[in-house]
Amino acid sequence: MAPGEVDGLCSYTMEATEEVDIARNLGLGDITFFSQVGYGGGAGCGTVGHAAMAVATGQARTVVAWRSRKRGSGQRPWASRVGRLPAPIAWTRPWGLLRPVDEIAMLTRRYMHEYGATRDHLANVAMNCRAYANRNPNAVMHDKPMTRDDYMNARWISEPLCLFDNCLETDGALAAVITSTERARDLKQPVVTIHAFGQGIPQQHQTMTNYFNDDPLMGPSYACAQVLWRQADVTPADVKVAQLYDAFSPLIPLSWEGYGFCERGEGKDFDRVPYNTSGSGLSEAYVHGFNLINEGVRQLRGTSTGQVDGADVALVTSGEGVPTSALLLTKGR
């Protein structure tokens, strides 16, 4: 496929590179559809979902969804000290709840209290992702094994979360090309089908600091899961591999529960489905979750370094704790 065939573009509202710059640099064709999805890491699967809807409705024929980010260098987003704080962070940051890790640690402590989760459960997540990264030559942490002792002895960032509960900070860029099944069949790469797509903002949700409704541990994944499974011909029992958004390790148990793989409080022990098989945000790279989408595609093409035998249905999720999105991808024909 030649770049001139591309007539649609989707990215995140936080994306710094504009559509016109991508189109001018790559020599794309006339762009007839472009959209941006909001809420940081919640946007990832949304960009692919919007692209699929554009192709399905005829607004575009071939769409590029992408995310590029410079996070390995420069100021951290939370470190700005300019001006007075707007709502909603005016209600949290002055008391020293400064960073995303502090905001998620608050929910994590409550989750541990309600369901008896421990640091060992979080270590399981960090070690799972690291072990897959050790098999992936493109992972930032490819050459760095992690033991349970490494995890337990790591420095605190925001108790109960330590260094290895946090994703990496990475400069990187990723993209996916979305077109019709008919067109995809003509191309070199095996077809991967966008089987279902969802977005979700639950009632009375507040981004990241979701402490102000009746069930703060019931996050955006619950709302997103409703439409995702309603649109699908498969169920959680059919999913062979998952790529779950992991800016922080506790998002994994919350996501298993939110997407219906187990009951409330059981996500900490859930181990039926292999997950985050590239090393993901914790150990491959953190590019706002877009690398999870690419890894989901690789699994269905049989080209992952953490390949799951017989992978024919993959779940990919975007940021939990913010208005979010998810995809079910299937092996195409």
Next chain:
Amino acid sequence: MGPFFAAAAAGELRIQACAECGRLRHPPRPVCPYCRSFSSEWRLMSGRGTVWSYVIPHPPLLPAYADVAPYNVVVVTLEEDPLIRLVGNVVAAPDAPLNSADAADVTIGLSVEVVFPPPIEDVVLPRWRVLDVK
């Protein structure tokens, strides 16, 4: 300065309530999500609550916070309504620093009462101290 912080500067904990249906809501917003009324009032609270969750931040942090780290940040559920929760800190005394409370005392379920520290610039941030069990 909004009504919450104006009340705090006067030594009162006030939470927004709907002037029609009476339900409390926080953080404040223009419209009542229960009855869609634009009318609201600022109701005086007892100042007693229970710690719902807490974290202990460590550096890297903004400089003024790094100076007193590790410290606690809590979410406190107010006695008046289990859905009204405030972010704050447990401190040993109203004018004591963020790291003044004994970390072992800060647990989920801890009973606390509001205190009003001296202003930082012109802002009073309500904090909490352990409620004496008499």
